[in-house]
Amino acid sequence: MPGASGSRNLEASPASLCRFRRRHAGRQEKNEDGFARALTSMNTRDESQTNREEGNSVETLRRLKKGISGDLPTTFQPYFNQQVHSWDVLFPYERRYLLEVLTYLDQLSPDQRSQLFAPIRQLEKAMDVSRWDFSVREQTLEDASLLARSPYYLEWRREVKKAFAEIDRGVEEDKKKHVARSHNRLILMIYPACLPFGPTTMWKRWPGTGKIMRFDADVSGNERKFVEGLLGASGHTSAHASGTLLESIARRASRSYADVWALDAGTALSEFMLGAGPHPNPVPGVTVLSFERLKAFRGNFLTQVNTMSHSLSSADQIYNEIRKEDVSQFCPPEIKDHPVVREFVRSLFMNGNGASVSSNPFVQWGASEAFRRARPSVLIGYFGTRNKPKPFTSVAVFMNQNIASPLPSVKDLPGSAIDAAILSYYLWRSSTRYSEYQNALTVCLAESTKMAYVVGPDPNPLQGQTQPLSMARISSALSEWLSTPA
Amino acid sequence: MDVSKRAFLRAAGLLVAEEILARNAFARKDRNSNGPKNKVILAVIGGVRRQETFSLQGFQNIPHLAQELGPQSLFYSDVRNEGVTAHFNAISSILTGTWQRVGDWGEDSPTMPTVFEYFRKQLRLPPSEAWIIASNKALTDLIGSSSSHGYGSSYGANVVLPKQLMINAVVNAIWDRKNREFGNRKKIQAQMEEMLQGVNYEGLGWNVFDAADRLDPHVRATIRKAVADLVHGNGPMTGDVLTFFMAREIMRKFAPSLLMVNFSDVEAAHFGSYSMHLAGIQTVDHLCSELWQEVKTNPDYAGKTTVIILPEFGRDADGSSTNGFFNHRAYDASCRSTWLMVLGAYAGRPRIIRRPVQHIDVCPTVAELLGFRTPDARGVRLKEFRG
Numbered sequence: 001m002p003g004a005s006g007s008r009n010l011e012a013s014p015a016s017l018c019r020f021r022r023r024h025a026g027r028q029e030k031n032e033d034g035f036a037r038a039l040t041s042m043n044t045r046d047e048s049q050t051n052r053e054e055g056n057s058v059e060t061l062r063r064l065k066k067g068i069s070g071d072l073p074t075t076f077q078p079y080f081n082q083q084v085h086s087w088d089v090l091f092p093y094e095r096r097y098l099l100e101v102l103t104y105l106d107q108l109s110p111d112q113r114s115q116l117f118a119p120i121r122q123l124e125k126a127m128d129v130s131r132w133d134f135s136v137r138e139q140t141l142e143d144a145s146l147l148a149r150s151p152y153y154l155e156w157r158r159e160v161k162k163a164f165a166e167i168d169r170g171v172e173e174d175k176k177k178h179v180a181r182s183h184n185r186l187i188l189m190i191y192p193a194c195l196p197f198g199p200t201t202m203w204k205r206w207p208g209t210g211k212i213m214r215f216d217a218d219v220s221g222n223e224r225k226f227v228e229g230l231l232g233a234s235g236h237t238s239a240h241a242s243g244t245l246l247e248s249i250a251r252r253a254s255r256s257y258a259d260v261w262a263l264d265a266g267t268a269l270s271e272f273m274l275g276a277g278p279h280p281n282p283v284p285g286v287t288v289l290s291f292e293r294l295k296a297f298r299g300n301f302l303t304q305v306n307t308m309s310h311s312l313s314s315a316d317q318i319y320n321e322i323r324k325e326d327v328s329q330f331c332p333p334e335i336k337d338h339p340v341v342r343e344f345v346r347s348l349f350m351n352g353n354g355a356s357v358s359s360n361p362f363v364q365w366g367a368s369e370a371f372r373r374a375r376p377s378v379l380i381g382y383f384g385t386r387n388k389p390k391p392f393t394s395v396a397v398f399m400n401q402n403i404a405s406p407l408p409s410v411k412d413l414p415g416s417a418i419d420a421a422i423l424s425y426y427l428w429r430s431s432t433r434y435s436e437y438q439n440a441l442t443v444c445l446a447e448s449t450k451m452a453y454v455v456g457p458d459p460n461p462l463q464g465q466t467q468p469l470s471m472a473r474i475s476s477a478l479s480e481w482l483s484t485p486a
Numbered sequence: 487m488d489v490s491k492r493a494f495l496r497a498a499g500l501l502v503a504e505e506i507l508a509r510n511a512f513a514r515k516d517r518n519s520n521g522p523k524n525k526v527i528l529a530v531i532g533g534v535r536r537q538e539t540f541s542l543q544g545f546q547n548i549p550h551l552a553q554e555l556g557p558q559s560l561f562y563s564d565v566r567n568e569g570v571t572a573h574f575n576a577i578s579s580i581l582t583g584t585w586q587r588v589g590d591w592g593e594d595s596p597t598m599p600t601v602f603e604y605f606r607k608q609l610r611l612p613p614s615e616a617w618i619i620a621s622n623k624a625l626t627d628l629i630g631s632s633s634s635h636g637y638g639s640s641y642g643a644n645v646v647l648p649k650q651l652m653i654n655a656v657v658n659a660i661w662d663r664k665n666r667e668f669g670n671r672k673k674i675q676a677q678m679e680e681m682l683q684g685v686n687y688e689g690l691g692w693n694v695f696d697a698a699d700r701l702d703p704h705v706r707a708t709i710r711k712a713v714a715d716l717v718h719g720n721g722p723m724t725g726d727v728l729t730f731f732m733a734r735e736i737m738r739k740f741a742p743s744l745l746m747v748n749f750s751d752v753e754a755a756h757f758g759s760y761s762m763h764l765a766g767i768q769t770v771d772h773l774c775s776e777l778w779q780e781v782k783t784n785p786d787y788a789g790k791t792t793v794i795i796l797p798e799f800g801r802d803a804d805g806s807s808t809n810g811f812f813n814h815r816a817y818d819a820s821c822r823s824t825w826l827m828v829l830g831a832y833a834g835r836p837r838i839i840r841r842p843v844q845h846i847d848v849c850p851t852v853a854e855l856l857g858f859r860t861p862d863a864r865g866v867r868l869k870e871f872r873g
Binding site: 145148149150151153154157205311312315352353354355357358360361364365368386389412414415416418419422423425426429432433 | 570572575585587588589590591593756757758759760761762764765804805807809810811812813815817
């Protein structure tokens with residue numbers, strides 16, 4: 001979809017501002033509204049306190065935004081306006097980022113702000129942005145399209161990147177401290193037994209620094225048992241003091257709803273985490289998103305998308321309506337009353353990339369967005385299958401194939417395996433964009449081959465294993481990893 | 487491909503061809519009169535990366551292009567799209583010889599004259615000499631001519647979007663409240679028939695001799711039978727296959743001297759399925775071979791036709807923030823750099839040209855082959871074309 005991710009043009013890594021502030025300290029006027037002090041104290045308080053404070057800061061945030069909006073280039077305004085407007089449904093990480101950036105900009109003198117944005121303003125002038133029908137209220141497809149087809153687009157992108165790099169340089173020291181204080185991170189990907197992989201070709205895209213490892217999992221393709229075995233919920237005890245992987249995950253999840261994510265193509269992982277189906281005990285605090293459990297949400301979304309006519313303005317109009325719609329009735333219980341996650345899902349579908357039409361892209365794109373927006377310390381992705389396109393009706397991609405054709409659905413297992421192989425690689429690559437994941441151990445387990453691929457810092461508890469590992473041993477090792485300070 | 491599907495696709499081609507023939511007798515009359523001696527077919531493929539096509543790991547996806555056609559071709563290995571890497575703009579740029587920056591969704595015509603307009607205006611040729619048969623949903627009938635002063639639709643190409651016929655039929659069937667609960671293929675069949683009975687070319691985004699009338703009864707009966715066979719069959723079928731069959735029917739009935747065929751099955755990549763993207767590449771690889779076979783065996787084309795095959799652009803690199811193969815908006819080398827293959831009359835001796843060339847060079851090169859000028863094009867003629 002053209003320009004669907006235009007928002008990311010303005011994304012940069014999260015800001016912190018020390019170095020830049022120091023550089024400009026002599027020139028900038030002191031901001032005395034107390035907001036910066038509140039910001040400084042944020043990291044030292046517990047999350048609920050912080051959330052309350054952030055909630056109370058909305059007005060301050062708006063004032064801050066208002067104070068600098070006159071100095072912001074036109075093409076920056078939709079991003080900031082939309083973020084401020086969406087404050088209530090931003091993840092803690094995003095709130096911190098927004099506050100840091102706005103505070104930083106607020107602390108600059110008008111001259112300094114002007115200097116920072118001068119190249120972008122010049123490009124806007126060259127692009128004749130003032131004559132465009134450009135929405136500053138929110139990011140639109142029309143805006144993204146106007147920018148993308150300008151001859152100055154590449155230059156504009158370069159200058160935007162430079163502006164954010166300037167900000168990021170300032171925050172790097174704070175960021176390093178934050179990362180250093182954090183625990184190890186874990187990215188776990190599971191390919192169920194039904195996905196046929198070639199043991200020699202499956203990892204061909206991955207870096208040579210990763211290691212192939214064998215494991216034992218005699219669960220005969222039973223997805224539920226595999227998840228139980230891996231997470232350590234099948235009765236075994238851990239040899240390590242940290243306990244099972246499940247126990248470590250539960251500890252992480254209790255810190256923040258945004259810290260542990262489970263993205264599931266089907267239901268095996270999600271039902272386990274939610275304590276649904278055959279599983280008696282939920283794992284509280286885990287953000288669980290299941291493609292299958294979001295069926296009604298997806299169905300409603302696609303129905304609306306299908307009303308779109310062939311124009312950007314129509315697309316923007318439909319997207320506006322989708323943004324405003326109360327989707328609670330289409331949500332599974334785990335996200336129905338959780339506005340931040342609910343809006344995450346809505347945004348995920350609106351950003352395209354196949355998340356609303358196919359399960360494996362849902363897992364991959366969902367994870368990429370979770371990394372970008374929430375920086376979870378544990379993310380588990382469970383890949384699955386898609387059906388073969390049905391004859392004739394497959395041309396209408398956004399249509400429900402089950403409605404469009406009465407022919408029985410047939411799973412495309414080889415195709416799904418090809419998709420999962422590259423998408424899991426993409427998932428990992430997206431984590432590597434963020435410094436927080438320097439301490440991440442990535443483990444991919446393919447049940448059909450009883451092989452795993454491990455990428456991560458050395459040393460790690462799975463390093464140097466030559467014999468096939470039992471599921472209990474893997475569970476224990478990963479728990480140990482999560483319990484070790486980085 | 488089973489018989490029923492073949493019958494449908496052939497008939498779908500007739501949907502255009504026979505109907506127009508019945509009401510535009512001049513079309514066939516003109517076939518052997520004032521047209522140029524040479525013919526050019528442009529086969530433009532959606533976004534494909536080098537790594538999935540002309541690379542060591544990509545050859546397996548393109549056996550026909552790499553092993554059958556490549557060795558007899560003039561092959562440009564470094565072709566760059568330096569414009570907007572979106573479908574409508576990419577194709578507009580190829581057709582106009584200028585980097586176009588119009589709306590992404592085909593809401594504006596190209597701003598400079600297209601190769602079709604130069605061709606028809608300077609050589610005083612009828613509409614039957616210039617056709618676009620396209621799969622991509624981002625294209626509209628506006629791709630056939632420009633908004634440039636002195637040119638425009640009077641000199642443009644006929645535009646046929648076969649895939650849109652299929653999409654509209656399916657979408658209408660599902661949205662039709664009467665048919666909402668349809669549980670068998672007869673409902674789809676009914677929907678298709680309903681569309682075909684009252685077919686409105688413009689409603690499908692088509693622009694064919696300004697026609698928007700009803701189908702000839704004989705053609706309609708043929709289509710009806712084909713649709714019945716199709717909807718009760720169970721074989722694979724894609725928009726590109728339909729596009730190819732439609733293009734072939736146009737070649738057989740009208741023998742246009744300038745034809746662009748656009749294939750877009752590869753765009754399944756936007757929905758995150760790498761395997762379906764690869765399947766799209768394999769389909770278009772096969773169809774390019776079929777197209778070449780048609781050129782070699784069709785007496786109107788054999789020995790005097792140059793076929794030019796090129797992708798619109800690449801796709802984004804693995805690891806890009808734009809989600810790799812899904813999209814084509816990173817504007818990096820993976821997205822911009824592609825290739826071009828020339829077969830037939832003006833390909834000359836087989837060879838590989840490694841110097842960089844641009845998409846906008848295609849328009850003036852085609853003009854040279856067909857004997858007209860492109861004064862507003864900014865590309866340069868590719869001198870390796872013989873002639």
